[in-house]
Structure formats: C-alpha cells, structure tokens
Amino acid sequence: MNAEPSNVAATHGPVRIVGAGLLGASIGLGLSAQGVPVTLSDASPTAQALARDVGAGAIARTEDAVPTLVVVAVPPDVAAQVVAGELRAYPGAVVTDVASVKSVILAELVAMDSLDLSRYVGSHPMAGRERSGAGAASADLFVGRPWVITTRAGLHPQALLAVRSLAVDLGAGPVQMTPAEHDDAVALVSHLPQLMASLTAGRLVEAPEAALGLAGQGLRDVTRIAASDPRLWSAILTGNAAAVGTHLRGVRDDLDGLLEALDRAAVDGPLALGAIAGMAGVISAGNDGAARIPGKHGGLRKRYSEVTVLVPDEPGELGRLFTEIGEIGVNIEDFQMEHATRQRVGMAIVSVIPASATTLEVALEERGWRVVAP
Ligand SMILES: NC(=O)C1=CN([C@@H]2O[C@H](COP(=O)(O)OP(=O)(O)OC[C@H]3O[C@@H](n4cnc5c(N)ncnc54)[C@H](O)[C@@H]3O)[C@@H](O)[C@H]2O)C=CC1
Ligand SMILES: O=C(O)C(=O)Cc1ccc(O)cc1
Incomplete structure (x- = not known):
C-alpha cells in the first residue's frame, strides 16, 4: 500500500x-x-x-x-x-x-x-x-x-x-x-484449521529429537498457525462453541472410520478388506476439498511452476541466486525456503510462470547452480 x-x-x-x-x-x-x-x-x-x-x-x-x-x-x-x-x-x-x-x-x-x-x-x-x-x-x-x-x-x-x-x-x-452465517463459515475455514494445527503440533511435545529432526515442509505447513496466542484463541473458540463443535464432531466421525480401517490393516495386514479403500477415501476427499480453496486472487491455486535450487547455507548465497534469476530475466512470483536439518544447504523453491520454468532451470545449471529435478 x-x-x-x-x-x-x-x-x-x-x-x-x-x-x-x-x-x-x-x-x-x-x-x-x-x-x-x-x-x-x-x-x-x-x-x-x-x-x-x-x-x-x-x-x-x-x-x-x-x-x-x-x-x-x-x-x-x-x-x-x-x-x-x-x-x-x-x-x-x-x-x-x-x-x-x-x-x-x-x-x-x-x-x-x-x-x-x-x-x-x-x-x-x-x-x-x-x-x-x-x-x-x-x-x-x-x-x-x-x-x-x-x-x-x-x-x-x-x-x-x-x-x-x-x-x-x-x-x-x-x-x-448474517452473524450466524459468519460464525458457521469461520468455524470451518478458520477455527477448525486452528484446532487441527494445534492438535497436530501438540503431539510433538514429547516426540524424540530424532523424529523431529526428520521434519520437512509438510509438518511446517500444517503447524504454522499452532504458534497462535492461547488466550485470544480460547476466547474465539468458546465464543463460537456450537459451530466449532459441529465441525469437530464431523472430524471425529471421519477419524472413527479411519481408525476402523487402520485397525483392520494392523491386525490382518495392509491389504485387509476395506483398509485401502478407507485410506484412499480420506486422502481423495482431502484432494477434492483442497482443490476448492480459492487462491490469493480468487483463481486456481496452482498457477505457477516450482523450480527447486540447492543453496549453500552461507551469507550472500540467497542474494546471489535472486540476482542471477533477475539477470536471466525471469520474474519470481513466490518463494519458499526449506532447511534440511544438520546440512549446510537449503532448498530454495522459486515459483515462476510455467512458460519460464525450463529456461530458468537450464540457465541456472549453466551458471553452476544445482537444480533439483521436479
Ligand atoms: N490475530 C488475528 O489474526 C485476527 C484477530 N482478529 C480479532 O481482532 C481482535 C484483536 O486481535 P489482535 O489484534 O490479534 O489482538 P492483540 O492481542 O494483538 O491486541 C488486542 C489489544 O486489545 C487490548 N485490550 C484488551 N482489552 C481491552 C479493553 N478492555 N480496552 C481496551 N483495550 C483492550 C490489549 O491490550 C491489546 O493491545 C480480536 O477480537 C480478534 O478475534 C480478527 C482477525 C484476525
Ligand atoms: O493466518 C491465517 O491463515 C489466518 O487465517 C489469520 C486469521 C486469524 C484469525 C482470524 O479471525 C482471521 C484470520
């Protein structure tokens, strides 16, 4: 602004x-x-x-x-x-x-x-x-x-x-x-995600260091909002108790179905009757739901291609990467950095318009950067 x-x-x-x-x-x-x-x-x-x-x-x-x-x-x-x-x-x-x-x-x-x-x-x-x-x-x-x-x-x-x-x-x-329409909508798109993030992150409190060391971007994405203020959020959640409860009960029903299929697989093996279908149902419902989330500007989320580049964990290296992408003439639409624990290298995930992705990969490799295959 x-x-x-x-x-x-x-x-x-x-x-x-x-x-x-x-x-x-x-x-x-x-x-x-x-x-x-x-x-x-x-x-x-x-x-x-x-x-x-x-x-x-x-x-x-x-x-x-x-x-x-x-x-x-x-x-x-x-x-x-x-x-x-x-x-x-x-x-x-x-x-x-x-x-x-x-x-x-x-x-x-x-x-x-x-x-x-x-x-x-x-x-x-x-x-x-x-x-x-x-x-x-x-x-x-x-x-x-x-x-x-x-x-x-x-x-x-x-x-x-x-x-x-x-x-x-x-x-x-x-x-x-109306206030009621608002409360029901935010229970689903804001309050439930907050609880799912907090519940997932809460499972990590007693996790062994060795397990935490394996964490990647998936865990970071799912738990970003677990850093929210407990006082503010307890007031929000209790202030929308009925609507949050409805959506949380829906999750409980899904969890019951999931557990039933997992228990069958644990006892009778991964190919137990209904086990694969139980997992696939949850994951594909997730695919369908996620595809319905509007993007930044109301369009589809996946408008860009991602080019992943290994960046030495040393001062100035990320700046050099950005400068060289500018010299190649490609616009950075979005950017994310992933850090591998205990390694002196990071992964820079650069989002560009799909038409520029191959040009960028080739040009960066010519300049000595390690581009991770998509
Ligand atoms: N944090 C977020 O991402 C969002 C928060 N909201 C809502 O905005 C409101 C404010 O949230 P934040 O700015 O995040 O909280 P905040 O904790 O950053 O600020 C709240 C401020 O209100 C002051 N305050 C508390 N009681 C007061 C009183 N009786 N009289 C005068 N000042 C008082 C506090 O001293 C504090 O400075 C909340 O109702 C929240 O639900 C809405 C959208 C997003
Ligand atoms: O960070 C996010 O993803 C949010 O969704 C932020 C947010 C937090 C609380 C609200 O009442 C509204 C928006």
Whole structure:
C-alpha cells in the first residue's frame, strides 16, 4: 500500500481505534497512510505507545475531536463491553468491532439496556497473523482479503456504508453475511484449521529429537498457525462453541472410520478388506476439498511452476541466486525456503510462470547452480 497520503479514502474520520494490537494498529497504519486522522486507545499504555511509535495514529486524549467511526479491536470476550461503552460515549459515531466471532457479541449487546444498536455493525477482516501486538502490524494486512460485514434488521444504512468504506479503503473486499452465517463459515475455514494445527503440533511435545529432526515442509505447513496466542484463541473458540463443535464432531466421525480401517490393516495386514479403500477415501476427499480453496486472487491455486535450487547455507548465497534469476530475466512470483536439518544447504523453491520454468532451470545449471529435478 502506498505510504504517501493519497486523500482518496472514503473514510473521513476522525477514526478512533480501541485496542491497539495487531488488528487495531494495522487498521491505524492503513488509514494514517491515506491521511485519515486516527486516535488510539488501549487498556495497556505500553501497547498504546507501541502502536503510536509504529505510525498507527496518535494516542487518544479527552480533548480530541469527536470520532465519526470507532473501530473496536479487542479480544472477543471483552468486545461487547467495549462496543457498548463507545456507543454511549459517542452518540453520533458508527461503531464496528473486528472480533473473530459475531453472534455471541451481538447477543451480549442486545441483552444490555438502552443501546442504540442501529449504529453498531459487527465485522471481521479475514486477515491476520499468528503473532499479536502492534509490533507485527502492517498497513497492507487486509489487501485482497475478504472483510465480513454482518447485516441484520434495524441497521442504519449509513452505518453499513461506513464500515464497507473502511474495508475498501484498506484494500479488502466487503462480504455481507448474517452473524450466524459468519460464525458457521469461520468455524470451518478458520477455527477448525486452528484446532487441527494445534492438535497436530501438540503431539510433538514429547516426540524424540530424532523424529523431529526428520521434519520437512509438510509438518511446517500444517503447524504454522499452532504458534497462535492461547488466550485470544480460547476466547474465539468458546465464543463460537456450537459451530466449532459441529465441525469437530464431523472430524471425529471421519477419524472413527479411519481408525476402523487402520485397525483392520494392523491386525490382518495392509491389504485387509476395506483398509485401502478407507485410506484412499480420506486422502481423495482431502484432494477434492483442497482443490476448492480459492487462491490469493480468487483463481486456481496452482498457477505457477516450482523450480527447486540447492543453496549453500552461507551469507550472500540467497542474494546471489535472486540476482542471477533477475539477470536471466525471469520474474519470481513466490518463494519458499526449506532447511534440511544438520546440512549446510537449503532448498530454495522459486515459483515462476510455467512458460519460464525450463529456461530458468537450464540457465541456472549453466551458471553452476544445482537444480533439483521436479
Ligand atoms: N490475530 C488475528 O489474526 C485476527 C484477530 N482478529 C480479532 O481482532 C481482535 C484483536 O486481535 P489482535 O489484534 O490479534 O489482538 P492483540 O492481542 O494483538 O491486541 C488486542 C489489544 O486489545 C487490548 N485490550 C484488551 N482489552 C481491552 C479493553 N478492555 N480496552 C481496551 N483495550 C483492550 C490489549 O491490550 C491489546 O493491545 C480480536 O477480537 C480478534 O478475534 C480478527 C482477525 C484476525
Ligand atoms: O493466518 C491465517 O491463515 C489466518 O487465517 C489469520 C486469521 C486469524 C484469525 C482470524 O479471525 C482471521 C484470520
């Protein structure tokens, strides 16, 4: 995202952000970069000062101009209380929250007396990281990502428009859903994957060092989000308990079928009746499901060819590889690095458009690089 003020934001502000962590500071950075006035408030003075220092806005003061929009970016278990406080403090402002669960927060708000909920729009940017705090914030966190905006009867159309504009200003695509539709969808595409990553990584706690030493990219891919914050995620998961439970029970049914087939193979041998079909069913359902995940830009995921190059684990070698790929005239579309444990070599996996893959392989080999056969 352009760091220069572009003055094209539909959001005029002032925007008040309550909760200046990863999400709050990322929103503040994105809006500040477009010249929108932003103030920051956080229960933690340290978090507030860090968000200011990274450029997400100014620390809120009592004499500040009244905000037109308040963005609440605190953990889900305190979101309703904070939203209620902001609706009361700023009777002319639209208030949104960005918490990862929506029905439970709306239910808490509805149960409170004398709140003007026509100005409250629950929302959820589908973008984030496995790290917390303003130190990990980024102005372009939301670019190209969906931003769910929850709709319901009684919502003021101007409030809905203000939150849609916020999402668009930050480069996201607004998607309207009811709170229940949202919660069921994220239970499947966000909350279940978090639990599967945590459950898989949890099995490693007591694994022998020798086993861990064999780990490759597959384990790293599956466990990336296991680094997430336990406090935040317990609030998210319990805040969406019914929907998460439904999808987790589905996994339990699949596991029961899998175990039955495995037990048969363990007792009667790998070709035991139904064993192969049991495994193939699970793996091919996985193939079909994974093929349905939209890619970065909504297209098919496998748009690039991968060229794998061995890179000596020495200072400057990766830089030299990038420079030489540039000299060969091939554009790097994506990049991943795999490290083999206890070896002084890494594998650079360079994604390029399919038409350039062979040219790149040949040219790199001519220059003395070891290209791993696809
Ligand atoms: N982390 C992620 O990847 C995503 C998180 N979200 C949602 O965004 C919200 C914020 O999450 P993060 O920014 O990741 O967390 P974070 O931990 O980085 O930041 C939360 C901030 O809220 C502050 N806070 C807590 N209680 C407060 C209160 N009562 N008043 C004022 N400030 C308070 C904390 O001091 C902290 O600085 C959560 O509701 C989360 O579900 C949404 C999308 C992605
Ligand atoms: O890192 C990822 O893959 C994510 O999906 C990030 C994320 C985490 C929590 C949310 O509520 C929304 C998005």
